[in-house]
Amino acid sequence: MFSWSLAVRNLKRRRLRTALTASGIVVGISMMFILLSLVSGMETQARSLARALGGADITVSNSTSFRDRMGGGGFFGALPSPSTLDASIAETISGIPGVYAVSPQFSLSGSINGRRVTVYGVEPASYEIVTGGLNIVEGRFLSENGDGEIVMGKALMDFLNLTLGQTVSLSAGQEEEGRIFTVVGVFETGMIFQEYAGYVTLADAQNITGEHGLLTQILVKCEDPSIVSDVASLISSTVPDVRVTTPTATIQQASQMLNTLTMFFATIGLVALFAGSFGVINTMIMSITERTREIGVLKAIGAKNHDIMKIFLVESLLIGLIGGGVGVAVGSILAYVFPMLTSGLFAAGASPFGMRNPFSSAVNPGLGGRAASTIMFATPAITPLNIAICFSLGALVGILAGLYPAWRASRMKPVEALRHV
Amino acid sequence: MSKLIVRAIDLSKVYRRGKVNVPALNNVNLQVSSGEIVGIMGPSGSGKTTLLNIIGGLDKPTLGKIFVDGVDITSLNEKDLADYRLKKVGFVFQFYNLIPILTALENVEIPLALMGAPKDERRERALNLLRMVGLENRADHKPDELSGGEQQRVAIARALANNPSIVLADEPTGDLDSKSAMAFMKIVRDLNRRNDQTFIIVTHDPLVVEQCTKIYTIRDGRIESA
Numbered sequence: 001m002f003s004w005s006l007a008v009r010n011l012k013r014r015r016l017r018t019a020l021t022a023s024g025i026v027v028g029i030s031m032m033f034i035l036l037s038l039v040s041g042m043e044t045q046a047r048s049l050a051r052a053l054g055g056a057d058i059t060v061s062n063s064t065s066f067r068d069r070m071g072g073g074g075f076f077g078a079l080p081s082p083s084t085l086d087a088s089i090a091e092t093i094s095g096i097p098g099v100y101a102v103s104p105q106f107s108l109s110g111s112i113n114g115r116r117v118t119v120y121g122v123e124p125a126s127y128e129i130v131t132g133g134l135n136i137v138e139g140r141f142l143s144e145n146g147d148g149e150i151v152m153g154k155a156l157m158d159f160l161n162l163t164l165g166q167t168v169s170l171s172a173g174q175e176e177e178g179r180i181f182t183v184v185g186v187f188e189t190g191m192i193f194q195e196y197a198g199y200v201t202l203a204d205a206q207n208i209t210g211e212h213g214l215l216t217q218i219l220v221k222c223e224d225p226s227i228v229s230d231v232a233s234l235i236s237s238t239v240p241d242v243r244v245t246t247p248t249a250t251i252q253q254a255s256q257m258l259n260t261l262t263m264f265f266a267t268i269g270l271v272a273l274f275a276g277s278f279g280v281i282n283t284m285i286m287s288i289t290e291r292t293r294e295i296g297v298l299k300a301i302g303a304k305n306h307d308i309m310k311i312f313l314v315e316s317l318l319i320g321l322i323g324g325g326v327g328v329a330v331g332s333i334l335a336y337v338f339p340m341l342t343s344g345l346f347a348a349g350a351s352p353f354g355m356r357n358p359f360s361s362a363v364n365p366g367l368g369g370r371a372a373s374t375i376m377f378a379t380p381a382i383t384p385l386n387i388a389i390c391f392s393l394g395a396l397v398g399i400l401a402g403l404y405p406a407w408r409a410s411r412m413k414p415v416e417a418l419r420h421v
Numbered sequence: 422m423s424k425l426i427v428r429a430i431d432l433s434k435v436y437r438r439g440k441v442n443v444p445a446l447n448n449v450n451l452q453v454s455s456g457e458i459v460g461i462m463g464p465s466g467s468g469k470t471t472l473l474n475i476i477g478g479l480d481k482p483t484l485g486k487i488f489v490d491g492v493d494i495t496s497l498n499e500k501d502l503a504d505y506r507l508k509k510v511g512f513v514f515q516f517y518n519l520i521p522i523l524t525a526l527e528n529v530e531i532p533l534a535l536m537g538a539p540k541d542e543r544r545e546r547a548l549n550l551l552r553m554v555g556l557e558n559r560a561d562h563k564p565d566e567l568s569g570g571e572q573q574r575v576a577i578a579r580a581l582a583n584n585p586s587i588v589l590a591d592e593p594t595g596d597l598d599s600k601s602a603m604a605f606m607k608i609v610r611d612l613n614r615r616n617d618q619t620f621i622i623v624t625h626d627p628l629v630v631e632q633c634t635k636i637y638t639i640r641d642g643r644i645e646s647a
Contacts, residue, residue: 002523002527002530002531002534005527006520006522006523009522009523010522013522293518294518294520294521296518297512297514297518297520298520298531299479299503299506300477300479300506300512300514301506301507301511301512301531301532301535301579301580302503302504302506302507302508302532302535302536302583303503303507303531303535304500304503304504304535305499305500305503307535414479415474415479415480418479418514418518
């Protein structure tokens with residue numbers, strides 16, 4: 001009927017008012033849109049994170065995080081390597097009840113062809129048992145006596161322009177010249193910064209630094225996932241001076257943080273939408289008061305209550321749709337800008353060049369540090385579903401906010417409405 | 422004798438203003454035959470508009486009955502009254518009351534749209550009506566681009582859109598200069614003659630009065646003379 005063209009023209013007649021009213025919705029919808037995009041982005045990352053952290057139930061490391069705090073090139077240059085544990089501790093831990101398998105690890109801050117990266121020295125067999133192994137996309141994982149072999153992240157391969165089977169020079173510290181390794185495999189994690197890393201055998205890693213018989217982490221798999229925290233406390237009470245972290249707990253922490261963030265945004269978004277809806281109610285009541293006589297005329301010439309209701313509901317629906325549409329657009333832009341801001345802020349925490357974040361590592365050496373970085377690095381994902389949800393949310397707010405004013409308009413007595421000046 | 426189209430029996434209307442009852446109509450009896458142009462005169466506050474509103478189904482009497490086209494409209498509920506206004510009555514107001522954001526053509530289309538007429542059909546009918554009041558070349562103009570006289574002619578075209586049994590007009594020339602008022606009354610006259618259209622016009626204007634076929638005068642809520 002006339003409802004649509006009437007609504008469009010009435011909104012056009014008062015452009016500024018329409019824009020101001022809709023902007024109330026825009027704020028709320030763009031908030032909600034960023035929130036939903038962030039959650040979508042985080043879900044994607046949480047999935048890859050879960051895979052990356054998949055295996056080890058418990059990580060054991062030295063309780064003093066770094067051997068030479070602020071050593072080397074300082075904060076963002078050559079980072080301090082983690083403090084070491086004696087390899088015999090792995091034996092002790094494997095004897096603790098509930099422990100299914102242990103895998104010793106020696107990680108170091110080294111250079112591959114001059115590029116600073118994190119290098120993990122692992123025992124191939126136990127590493128696969130404890131962690132479930134890497135996601136190898138090319139070649140294979142290290143062989144049991146794979147001295148001189150290296151498995152590298154896809155991103156690092158691309159960065160260094162390497163292909164499978166080529167050799168690289170690996171050294172501890174910053175020396176250009178190092179030992180020669182052959183690339184036997186390429187892994188992917190889904191997170192670029194995790195792929196700036198290489199895996200060699202434990203023996204090779206220890207040889208490079210000359211620290212034979214020492215470890216940086218011991219990865220532990222429990223007999224049953226439900227006993228992880230019990231086993232963790234048993235380890236910390238049995239073995240002195242170690243830090244025991246459970247990546248599952250870290251993920252839980254991370255997801256709690258994510259939930260808090262979600263709630264925070266959702267609350268702000270809803271409050272903004274709520275406030276925006278009052279703007280719509282206010283505008284609609286104002287325009288109904290202004291058009292009382294018009295309503296009287298329409299009723300006099302035969303418009304029924306539902307005709308009047310429809311005219312005003314369509315109008316507030318349109319305000320909601322404008323708000324929803326612009327809100328999605330603004331939200332998309334912000335969601336695009338947001339990761340740039342955060343990556344700027346947290347560049348130190350999530351540098352793609354293999355430097356482990358000193359803060360998160362200090363808190364949680366080993367895999368846990370990655371989880372913290374990942375949250376900082378959340379990239380919003382703009383999905384059609386989110387667009388649809390936000391657009392509909394705008395429309396819904398428009399309709400809900402329009403209900404009362406439209407109902408009031410529809411109930412006007414024609415004689416009184418006509419008398420209105 | 423042509424058929425009776427409006428028959429009001431003992432109509433009374435009392436408004437409550439706070440604690441005071443204000444009588445607006447007092448035992449009014451009125452009969453209008455099809456094809457008449459009835460003028461209702463009287464001083465302001467005498468109840469003319471109240472009577473017109475009751476006939477038009479905008480207001481209900483406190484007492485009494487009123488039959489229009491054989492139907493007791495006092496017994497209709499709100500929805501049926503709206504339907505009655507849509508199909509049986511056309512309204513013309515003193516201040517034209519066109520919808521300002523719609524063109525002349527669209528204003529005339531409103532009752533047709535409310536009836537659910539398809540777009541092409543209502544467009545054609547609205548254009549015919551505008552042609553009838555001599556405004557086909559002004560069809561795309563908004564009310565504020567039209568003179569008072571032109572707006573009132575659009576209003577009468579709108580009132581006629583659904584082919585109503587009666588057209589009710591409340592001081593339709595009250596805001597028009599005499600030339601426009603005469604033009605308006607000429608249209609009324611023509612419609613009446615050509616289509617046997619019935620008009621009930623509340624007025625003070627002698628120009629209108631002289632065109633009426635019957636005059637009622639209301640004073641203090643009572644019909645004084647016929």
